[in-house]
Amino acid sequence: MSKKRDTDDGAPLTPGGLPDIRYVQALAEVFSTYELDEIEIESGEHRVLLRRSDNAAQPAVVVAPAAAAVVAPAAAPVVEEGEFIESPFVGTFFRRPSPDAAPFVEIGASVANGNVVCIVEAMKLFNELEVEFDCRIEECLVEDGQPVEYGAKLFRVTRR
């Protein structure tokens, strides 16, 4: 903008007698750095005043996050409070090692650090998911055979 470009040439901007614009800028910087509400400087016999009343910061308006379309709704019904076992893989969730076997873990069961609780299959690889702490399985949040994304909550648990 032309009005702003006038400063380009570095010619002194400040008409005689007025406080140097750079001084005012520096003041304004102090002002903003310390989130002041008022600076007053007089000069004849000195007088400096800094003042601040409290004001809360205001969150910005965010455009995006309205509607992320998620293919695998695995992460969706995240309602309850508590701790969860989350999927570190993307793939298909299986509670059983094979279709007619028993589940790795039953609801209500206590499991120990290192126990396998389910399989997440991807690219024909069956990734066994081991729990990383002792806990009780309170609820399974994903249906057998359902796709899950990274971070999908698979089980609600209580740490022991």
Next chain:
Amino acid sequence: MSKKRDTDDGAPLTPGGLPDIRYVQALAEVFSTYELDEIEIESGEHRVLLRRSDNAAQPAVVVAPAAAAVVAPAAAPVVEEGEFIESPFVGTFFRRPSPDAAPFVEIGASVANGNVVCIVEAMKLFNELEVEFDCRIEECLVEDGQPVEYGAKLFRVTRR
């Protein structure tokens, strides 16, 4: 037709005696950069004041208002509290009916509803500005011969 940006010709915008328009613009920039609500500069024996009132409600994402470049800085030094006579016209402000006449009103004078307090000239028309209530003229905020925009504060007054 000029193909080059006008800035280079640097035609002075500022009527003699007034602070250089670029200084005012620079101030306005500081003003907007640091989101101030007030800058006051006096010059006789120095006085600088920066102020921001507790605008807790920062209009967060408002892009635009950073720097409204105002040709006639008339509205800028809106500092003091109080009542004002504002310009309903755009044009050039004159305190006197003619260059060697006395001002329509002196500082400290009491004026009655309907009295003419100044002229704003535009298109060779001299628009007389009548005050709309009885009051005392406390201060004249615009220099003689200075351009003013709509709403420019011309006089600070006290209602009687």
Next chain:
Amino acid sequence: MSRPIRKVLIANRGEIALRVIRACRELGISSVAVYSTVDKDALHVRFADEAVCVGPGEASKSYLNIPNLIAAAEIAGADAVHPGYGFLAERADFAEVCAKCGLTFIGPKPEHMALMGNKVRARETMEEAGVPVLAGTGVLKSPDEAVAAAKRIGLPVILKASAGGGGRGMKIVRDLSRLPQTVETAQAEAQAAFGDGSVYVERYVESPRHIEVQIVADCHGGVVDLLERECSIQRRHQKVIEEAPSTGLSDELRQEIRAAAVRAAKAIGYQSVGTVEFLVDGDKFYFMEMNTRIQVEHCVTEMITGVDLVAEQIRLASGEPLGHLDREHKARGHAIECRINAEDPVMFSPQPGTITALNFPGGFGVRVDSHVYGGYEVSPCYDSMLAKLIVHGADRDRAIRRMRRALEEFVVEGIKTNLPLHRWISRQPAFVEGGYDTHFLETYLDADAVRSVLEEHS
């Protein structure tokens, strides 16, 4: 003949003010914005080189306040005035005052604005120039004269106000017995609306298409057309979607219409950019009116021709010839413009308020002309248009696909907009096939379907 322009005052607001500022910037010309107190945070104020407050929110006291506008030009030292569209753009008196004050008016001569503002005189002038007009009358002296005309022309007929235009002040009459009464009503309404009760009769075309031709004329007698635009998608005579080139005109008809528009401009010695609007009825076309300004929809022409119409308009006002245009412009592809308004998408009622979140579409072939931003407050004082979305593609099919995806990326939160209407139109078979008439929306608008688009996206 050359009047160099160094500093332009833009006597307007909104996207067109920004459009003119952009053109000035690119030409190396300074710009002076004017604004009402309501618009103090507007982008045209921010991006102009200077800005002057000219009045309060009501347009009559600011953007229509000629003394304050001229005074603003004076104190800012402007040497030219651009009126944009709307407000004072077609007010001959404003152009005259500018001239009197030594300001170059960036637009046509006042006499051409006055001529084309008078629809009866415009009709007569065009007829003399050999441009087809609909069968009709001059200003009616009595209701009987209307009846006689209707008998000659055949029903239905349309009554129009001579001072109207742009769809205002019109009444369709299908029953001869009602005509005398309707003439009297129309005269009274025209008097109230325009301060001029003159009305006239024209044949009414049942299924017209609105085709208009962009004209560019210099002050040396040079006139070229920059092809036509199709503007038949309208609601209450307000354009909603515009395209260039038009669909479904035979090449022969297209050439004839373009030639007629050039003839119209030449006949009156027109200068500056302008638009000749035609009503197309099958393979016949008729002069409707001439708009003596840059139009909202000029962008679609820019997209297909590559010509910057506002820059051209400024150059022409400084006295430059347009010779180069004849050689330079080559139509390429297809362009569509959607007017995005702050209004109910079905009822069309304006919806002022604050925009809480905003995302403009981007990417290849997408242009947005807009003055709004996140946090912007849409004032009830002014027109409800928020943005123009213009898409360009190699052909119409690709332009429509691009239009759809751009509309899907367009996010405005906090106020209602007509985005759902545009999304809905973009998928209507009658739109996709092209060749629709001006009754498109009346005929097809399905309020429930549009509302369900609204819900999908909210």
Next chain:
Amino acid sequence: MSRPIRKVLIANRGEIALRVIRACRELGISSVAVYSTVDKDALHVRFADEAVCVGPGEASKSYLNIPNLIAAAEIAGADAVHPGYGFLAERADFAEVCAKCGLTFIGPKPEHMALMGNKVRARETMEEAGVPVLAGTGVLKSPDEAVAAAKRIGLPVILKASAGGGGRGMKIVRDLSRLPQTVETAQAEAQAAFGDGSVYVERYVESPRHIEVQIVADCHGGVVDLLERECSIQRRHQKVIEEAPSTGLSDELRQEIRAAAVRAAKAIGYQSVGTVEFLVDGDKFYFMEMNTRIQVEHCVTEMITGVDLVAEQIRLASGEPLGHLDREHKARGHAIECRINAEDPVMFSPQPGTITALNFPGGFGVRVDSHVYGGYEVSPCYDSMLAKLIVHGADRDRAIRRMRRALEEFVVEGIKTNLPLHRWISRQPAFVEGGYDTHFLETYLDADAVRSVLEEHS
């Protein structure tokens, strides 16, 4: 040969993910976004038809996590993968895994990616095909070999890592006595950086220009070029501004370079879009490298040719021939792209943080490709590019004017950006005159001047 594509997984983020989603939309193809937890609020997630979270913020665990990406394609039922640029775009192993899993990789064949990833093999192959290369060596077996080569070629020489490219892993040597030591350092550094310590010697050109040619090749042997781009304005070998067409090439040289690029692509049977980069030294040119991906700067080519390169790339991957391109594209005007980064405009250090206010420029001839919005948080995990501003004008002069005005309208608050650098460059005589070399920024960058631009606009 035809492999219809119905659903594309985009293995990328940011503006290029959005770019691919847009192309898919317009082609009527479904899109699947992937995202890291950091990007859950990203626009590519919002505007894709579906989205799958594939890992945490670190790229190595998400956007570079091949098993999770392939699994995401599987669970979403995608039949093709678009790699964008960066991340896995030039990883032959990823393309191979895609093929093995029955996913169409939207890009070249893995063997071409591998070939061009090996700079020594690429050099040799091009030399055999009759494309000029700089005097140099194969992989060095000993420092002595480098010394012998330098004596033959003449000083200065440049040491390059065979697995490098894009400016990474290079050392200029001006003093023969230092060469042996530098070879050893370069080998060690290459081993550390690329897991491959191979380095080679080439003649060093003191004042080179970076000119590259856009290639489009189908799987039926058809190859066309879509003109060249000028990319000499770089900082630390990263492009900052790109233009098309290039300035200051004679028509003869331009034709020769374009023909050489087509020859290069034909020689190896290349398929998909790609770029052959040349170093121009006066009126001589030399093959530098070939980028086997869509590039950041593809947009300038789109603007002047009207060809949608990403749509074309997808069409080619589905087996379509490119015959139509030969006929359709016609260069028009001049385009310039500015990469707007979240970085200090002088020190180039990245500046993550939250964008508190944002305004993109708009209007005629302005295109913005960006994934950011008001309130967006720029993560330190990824590339600092915020947006690409692309302007188009009838000629270079008008494009530069448009570039300046668009840069002035571009507002990003809350974080530092390189906008001041672009504003400054846009006014440098050496830029305006054109014909600058790759040392433009090193030569001219005036930190104080750029900082003062920063202050003007802040």
